[in-house]
Amino acid sequence: MKAKILHESAGRIRVRVQQKHMTLEQADLLEYYFRKQDGIKDVQVFDRTCDVIVRYTCARCEVIAALGAFSYAKAKALDVVPDHTGRALSREYEDKIAASVLRRILCKTVVPAPMRAAIALIKSVKYIRHGISSLAQGKLEVSVLDATAITVSMLRGDFDTASSVMFLLGIGETLEEWTHKKSVDDLARTMSLHVDKVWCLVDGQEVLTPVNEVQVGDEIVVRTSNMIPLDGKVVSGEMTVNQASITGESLPVRKDAGTYVYAGTVVEEGTCVVRVDKNSGSGRYDRIVKMIEESEKLKSMSEDKASHLADKLVPYSLGGTALVYMLTGNATRALSVLMVDFSCALKLAMPLSVLSAMRESSTHHISVKGGRFLEAVSAADTIVLDKTGTLTHASPKVAKIIPFGGNNENEMLRLAACLEEHYPHSMAKAVVQEAAKRDLKHEECHSEIEYVVAHGISSMVDKQRVLIGSYHFIFEDEKCTLREEDKALFDSIPEEYSPLYLAISGELAAVICVEDPLREEAADVIDQLHALGIQNVVMMTGDNSKTANAVAAKLGIDTYYAEVLPEHKAEFVKAEHEAGRTVIMVGDGVNDSPALSESDAGIAISDGAAIAREIADITISADDLYTLVTLKKISDALMQRIDRNYRFIIGFNLGLILLGVAGVLQPATSAMLHNLSTLGISLDSMTNLISE
Known part of the structure; x- marks a missing residue:
């Protein structure tokens, strides 16, 4: 592409494309192509004058080279432009x-x-x-x-x-x-699905498939906490689905063989096989627009x-x-x-x-479903924060794997990854990523998976019952045992890790130690929230008291609660309401959903569980917690x-x-x-x- 440099300063360049007229489609192609390039901070395209302003952090020569190599045909082939950009509406x-x-x-x-x-x-x-x-x-x-x-x-x-x-x-x-x-x-555009891959049934086996490769007539598997990515009819199984975003129904709807499900709705409980009858994105945007316009929210x-x-x-x-x-x-x-x-x-x-405040919020990667939630954030005196995936990084890492009962470390990780890959929790992702890092292949060898909210996963592998989850789930609920000779090793597990317990046939088989590092900005964000009028910052976590106390002291948390279950979080929010306080809740997992629903403004992390994003009133960027401060300032x-x-x-x-x-x-x-x-x-x- 030929262009003339009109003006430039440090990190900013304005050029004029050498063409007589630029269409709206060409302007979108140019803008979204450059937004995808590394080192590009921001791009503005003015189709009337054929001018382009590029703000960048990379080397100047890289920007010039990218401008010279650009072509509309190339950008169109890459399919970088979303279905709705807003340019035509503004014009x-x-x-x-x-x-x-x-x-x-x-x-x-x-x-x-x-x-x-x-x-x-x-x-x-x-x-x-x-x-x-x-x-x-x-x-x-x-x-x-x-x-x-x-x-x-x-x-x-x-x-x-x-x-x-x-x-x-x-x-x-x-x-x-x-x-x-x-x-x-x-x-509507910020509420897009963000579902990249789905489990597709191929010859009876579940295969992880890019959603844009799924064809009409293919069968996909959806489970608890998953967002349904495509419209279709249930072939087998049974589940309850939260479809408030599409139909406005406040209560989950039971779905079984023969019933219809919609893209963008969320499975609250159960598993089903769905035969797809609409390609990716068909009608989704229009349904969201209709929902927003009709919503009293x-x-x-x-x-x-x-x-x-x-x-x-x-x-x-x-x-x-x-x-x-x-x-x-x-x-x-x-x-x-x-x-x-x-x-x-x-x-x-x-x-x-x-409405302008909602629009401005979206420019800061904050999706607000209604004006009243901005008012709630402004009036809030209490904020409840989940720990894992909220105050900590959304991508924790496996620090070590401790096998018990003579089991092989890699085999235990392979088995854990096979189960955990079906669920979008941050610790589950850490297990799957560690298996991938070690190049451990894990074919689907288990029977139907049962997900117990805030506890863990249960399934059958080679006729043996396999469990993975919290200490409470493995030892207190399921009464699993630990061999006498393994007790010393078990007691030596460092407290700084968040452990996942894997049990086979009622006996502890391995402990997967996950590093759950705190977000670098968390302490500063909490200080700023205090300065903006939040009187009580509360942390609620399923971790033990020692870990919770250490985190609270490090971050300046006012109050913390350890070893809590989903119902405990919701009960706390309800109690705060009865005490006359305005409460906002921030979380990212399935176990945060009841509290998100109960709060005056529920805030979900963008890469958390689909059901959390669905129930939440506001969704913030997962990149850093400073968006919470920005949200409070806007409100x-x-x-x-x-x-x-x-x-x-x-x-x-x-x-x-x-x-x-x-x-x-x-x-x-x-x-x-x-x-x-x-x-x-x-x-x-x-x-x-x-x-x-």
């Missing part, structure tokens, strides 16, 4: 606003006054119809106020004022619709409050207009009250603030903006009304200032809440 609304402004300018400068009056009369029909419809339903809403102001202006022959009011209302509606659709579009309490307050103020505006006319007999002063209301700005600015800034908007709207518009009644401002001037302030505060509400 649609940019064009709408530009066209509206251009029409307005031409109308004011070219069209004769009589024709402008006729155009205003035609445009007013829509607003008057909405106002009459509202009255017919027995409601005094903002549409009545808009219709009254427009009608009175035209009856007085002030068609320019009526036209200005309708123009600004139209711009406001377009901006609101654009911001809403953009936020929904961003949110999208409405925050502030939006509800603003909407209700706006409607409640309408009768006062109408009453004030009538009262001023009765006292002064001056229609101009009375119209000044009618031309200014609090409702437009309240109803427009608050939803825009919330606090949102509430401050909403409070500031309330004060400005009430103060400014009250001032306009008083100046109008006093005769200082004419109705047309009041209407212009009111609508300009509404537009201004709406545009301000669309800006980012925090600096990069």
